[in-house]
Amino acid sequence: MLMSETVLLEAVxxxxxxxxxxALDGVDFKVRAGAVNALVGENGAGKSTLMNIFSGxxxxxxxxxxxxxxxxxxxxxxEAQQAGIAMIHQELNLVPHMTVAENIFLGREPLTVAGLIDFPTxxxxxxxxxxxxxxxxxxxSLVAELRVGQQQLVEIAKALSRNAQVLIMDEPTSSLSEKEVQRLFDLIRRLKAEGRGIVYITHKMEEIRLLADYVTVFRDGRTxxxxxxxxxxxxxxxxxxxxRDTKDFFVKTTHTKGPERLSVKGLTLEDATRPGRLVLQDISLSVSSAEVLGIYGLMGAGRTELLEALFGVHGQRVEGTICIDGQSVTIKTPQDAIHxxxxxxxxxxxxxxxxxxMTLEQNTSLASLWQFLTHGLLSQRKEHQEAESYRxxxxxxxxxxxxxAGQLSGGNQQKxxxxxxLLTHPRILLLDxxxxxxxxxxxxDIYALMDQLAGEGMAIMxxxxxLPEIMAVSDRILTLCEGRLTGAFEQSEFSEEAILKAALPNCRKDDVSQ
Incomplete structure (x- = not known):
């Protein structure tokens, strides 16, 4: 591994x-030139705090x-930007209704001799x-019209326009398609070859294997x-x-599947912006009590739209039949779904x-405020007790x-x-x-919670x-492609190759209904 020993940036x-x-307890970290310097650790380990120090x-x-x-x-x-340090945030820091060029040079626009913005330049x-x-x-082009992968490249272009020598990338692939991920990896390798130092924060071990030259691990605010x-x-x-050792990690429990909890037949969703185009087409599926049903598909397959349709997010644009515990129900709003x-x-x-x-307890009670009302007044004592119980x-x-809630790490926010x-006491849990x-x-922790809830009889989608994650947690897996169900797999049939093939265009199985 031939790399410069020049340290561009260092925390001591x-x-x-x-x-x-x-948040940080005497951490050390080096950003070497011409290298991908991976920083890993659990959420709350102090990674983001150090990056915020680096970026001013x-x-x-x-x-x-x-x-x-x-x-x-x-x-x-x-001052951090002037020192050649740029951070590419997980939530991209762009102005959606400005053009790509305007975003790249925002606050540093080239001017004509008359003092006006020189748009051609x-x-x-x-x-x-x-x-x-x-x-x-x-x-x-307006940034709002770009794909997430393109927006990320605009952020990097903005950093390079300032001649940044240190680029901090926080979970850069979290919203990218596989093709966009490969393009990003190629770009990172080119930036490395130019002698720039890349700080790469990720939870994906495969990305560390493919990209990283050095790895620093934080735990509980320490190196x-x-x-x-x-x-x-x-x-x-x-x-x-x-x-702790990996042998202490999640192992799925085999639960005895109960009666059918949710049944969907002929579910169809029309695109809100393009009348006549179907986002979901003739979806039929079922999930039983004490079962975890996995839904797998590539970006744009309709996975999120399927869960949202079941939860009433798309209202009257959804057609089809939904039955819960054998009874036909109408779900056109999230309130209907909660009911x-x-x-x-x-x-x-x-x-x-x-x-x-808002606070943890305020967020925890948001979907079930009715439980804490006494004569129309909110009981903050009850609200606090329930929130503390779930904490x-x-x-x-x-x-x-x-x-x-905004002060918590990502994992704790998700909890x-x-x-x-969970405070709404659901029978069917949809997880996107x-x-x-x-x-x-x-x-x-979340895998273990899903397993526990399934053991208590909840139906989970x-x-x-x-793909390895969905195979680890599911009892069955259905694949989606371009809004259609294209494959169904029992646990004994799980295979990464077969599931991925079923999720690809032009590799469909006919007449899937599960």
Whole structure:
């Protein structure tokens, strides 16, 4: 592994405190030139806190930052950018209704001699950057019209326009298609070859194997291991991250399947923006009590739309028959769904699952406020008791139930979303990408919770884009492609190759109905 030993950016004994929380406890981290420096650890381990220090968001910390060996203090984001440090956030930081070129040069627009924005020059400069990144987005396209993968390249173009030498990428593949992931990997390799230092934060072990040159592991705010990536095996890496062996991880329990809980026949969903186009076509399926039904498909297959249709999100645009416990029901709103015992854990927990500025207990009670009303008044004592009960049951790490949801790690935020919906006492739980962007330990907790709920008789439908995950948690798997069911697999038939093939276009099985 031939790489420069030049350290572009370094944290030495950095400590950061928040009220009631020691987020970083003397951590060390090096960003080497011409290398992918992976930073891994559970959510809450301190990764994001250190990256916010690197990018100038936090300037009140103990310890030292060094840029090319010289101590440096970054008072704000602008100073970090001037120092050649750029962060590509998991939630992209772009203005949707501005053009690609306007986003790239926002606040640094080229001007004419008259002091006006020089749009032709800005467009030409943007095009040069996009060409360099092999991005097919046009400089005058609105960002809102781009795919997520294209938007990510625009963020990287913005960083390169400032000549950033250190690029911090936080879970960059979480919303990308397989093809977009490969394009991103190719780009990262080119940036590395130019001598730039890449900080790569991920929970996906395969990405570390494919990309990383060095790996640093954080646990509980401390640096617990640093090594060349090729010297680590997966089992050791996971053990460093969570502090225990992989043999302690989730193993699915075999439950005796109960009676049919949910039956769907001929479910069809019309596209809201293109009348006549069907997002879902003639979907028929069933799931029983004490069963976990996995739904697998590629991006755009209709997985999320299927769960949303069952939960009443799409209202009158949904046709077909839904039966619960043998009785036909009408579900045209989420209120209808809750009334009939359904709960939906959405794909985007921050946008659709939580109110980030509200506390844990306020979020937990949102979908079941009626339980806490006495003569029309909210009993905060009851609300607090229930929230505290779920905080303990789901092992939510927070200093109290009155901590804001936005201050929690991703895994703990997801547990708050689960608490909210479990408090409605559902009979059917719909989970859309329940472990996206969360760490191994939190994933294990959620798998174990699903297994426990199935054992208690709940019917569960789970969507995941991670094939090994959906095979590990499901009793049966159905595949979706272009809005149609294309395959059905019992647990004894699970095979990555067969399931993936069934999810690909032009590889369908006929007349699937399960």
């Amino acid at each position: 004994a950095v400590t950061k405190r928040f009220p009631g929380v020691l 968001v936090y300037d009140d910390f103990e310890g030292t930052l060094k840029r090319l060996g010289q101590p440096i203090r970054l008072a704000n984001v602008a 800005m467009k030409a400069n943007a095009q040069a950057l996009l060409d360099r990144l092999h991005c097919d987005a046009a400089p005058d 617990v291991h640093e090594a060349a990536a090729d010297s680590l095996c997966l089992a050791d890496l996971v053990k460093y991250m969570v502090g 009939h015992g359904l709960a939906l854990i959405p794909e985007d927990r921050k946008r659709d699952g939580l109110v980030l500025g 303990e049951r789901l092992h939510i790490k927070s200093y109290s139930c009155r901590q804001q 708050v979303v689960l608490s909210k919906w 990408e329940p472990t996206r962007g969360i760490d191994i330990s939190a994933k294990n 789970v969507v995941s884009s991670e």
